[in-house]
Amino acid sequence: MGEHLLGFAGAGERRASAAMQRHEMEEMFGRRAALYDETIPFFRRAAECTVDVMRGRLNGANVRILVDVATGRGAAVHPILRSLGGPRVVCADISAGMLRAARADLAQDGVHFVQCDAEAFPVRSSCADAVTCSMSLRFLRAPGRALEEMHRVLKDRGAIGVSEMGRADPKWTFFADLLRRSMSPSQRSKAFALRAFPEPISELLSEAGFVDVQLVESELVFQFADEREWWDWVESHQQGHLVRQLGSGAGAFKSAALEIVAGFETIELRQAIRVATALCHKDCR
Numbered sequence: 001m002g003e004h005l006l007g008f009a010g011a012g013e014r015r016a017s018a019a020m021q022r023h024e025m026e027e028m029f030g031r032r033a034a035l036y037d038e039t040i041p042f043f044r045r046a047a048e049c050t051v052d053v054m055r056g057r058l059n060g061a062n063v064r065i066l067v068d069v070a071t072g073r074g075a076a077v078h079p080i081l082r083s084l085g086g087p088r089v090v091c092a093d094i095s096a097g098m099l100r101a102a103r104a105d106l107a108q109d110g111v112h113f114v115q116c117d118a119e120a121f122p123v124r125s126s127c128a129d130a131v132t133c134s135m136s137l138r139f140l141r142a143p144g145r146a147l148e149e150m151h152r153v154l155k156d157r158g159a160i161g162v163s164e165m166g167r168a169d170p171k172w173t174f175f176a177d178l179l180r181r182s183m184s185p186s187q188r189s190k191a192f193a194l195r196a197f198p199e200p201i202s203e204l205l206s207e208a209g210f211v212d213v214q215l216v217e218s219e220l221v222f223q224f225a226d227e228r229e230w231w232d233w234v235e236s237h238q239q240g241h242l243v244r245q246l247g248s249g250a251g252a253f254k255s256a257a258l259e260i261v262a263g264f265e266t267i268e269l270r271q272a273i274r275v276a277t278a279l280c281h282k283d284c285r
Helices: 011-028 042-058 077-083 096-105 143-153 170-182 185-190 201-207 227-236 238-244 247-262
Strands: 065-069 088-093 111-115 128-134 154-168 210-223 268-280
Touching: 042 077, 042 128, 042 154, 042 210, 042 268, 065 077, 065 143, 077 088, 088 096, 096 111, 128 143, 143 154, 143 201, 154 170, 154 201, 170 238, 170 247, 201 210, 201 268, 227 238, 227 247, 238 247
Parallel strands: 065 088, 065 128, 088 111, 128 154
Antiparallel strands: 154 268, 210 268
16 A cells, blocks of 8 residues: 555564454354345444544545445445545554455555554554444444554544444343343453443543544344344344354244244334544644
């Protein structure tokens, strides 16, 4: 990509510190990357929502370089290229499996892939016009530190757009409750994907040095044909990983969950999405 954009000083230390997280993320996401978002386009729709809000915030500004953090299969990249004038996009993710799937979907000029920890990008300071991070902060060990890194790589007055889940239809809370009851205490202590995102995004952005934070909330609605299609979706992402950790108890959990969902009048998923945008101000810290 050129020396002006990527810099790999200290990459060995970063790789060592991120080795365990990479293993965990590969187990949770990378090994199922081919199935991710295939049953219903949950994360693609969330990413489109994120980019749409981001586009309004940019207000026609010229975006030449954009870093998409925790890119996964690149759900945000298609709307970025379609609606932001075709910037050079750096797709950063800790999972090799996800990046392989993203490359297969996004093999084109101007799209580059970097495997890295979100808390330490091998990207030069003040090089990006915009940064996006769709639905991924909850999976980062240190989201505040990751946002500081996003602040570092942005130019002064560059823009950031991040999204996370808001409220969900209460009928779906059964899944997390049933999973907690099925897990051992040690398994529950590691199941960070079950936890709600602990801090308001707007506060985290301000603490990382961003200014003029704005928050928009919208709702995504998905319809499953039946409980089996819902289960296929569960198995394709992080919830399926947690079920697989039950080992011999996974079968009983699946049967109990399918029975509950089969009793729903409509198998509809309604999920609120919170999108926060802000500006980078290099002199405010």
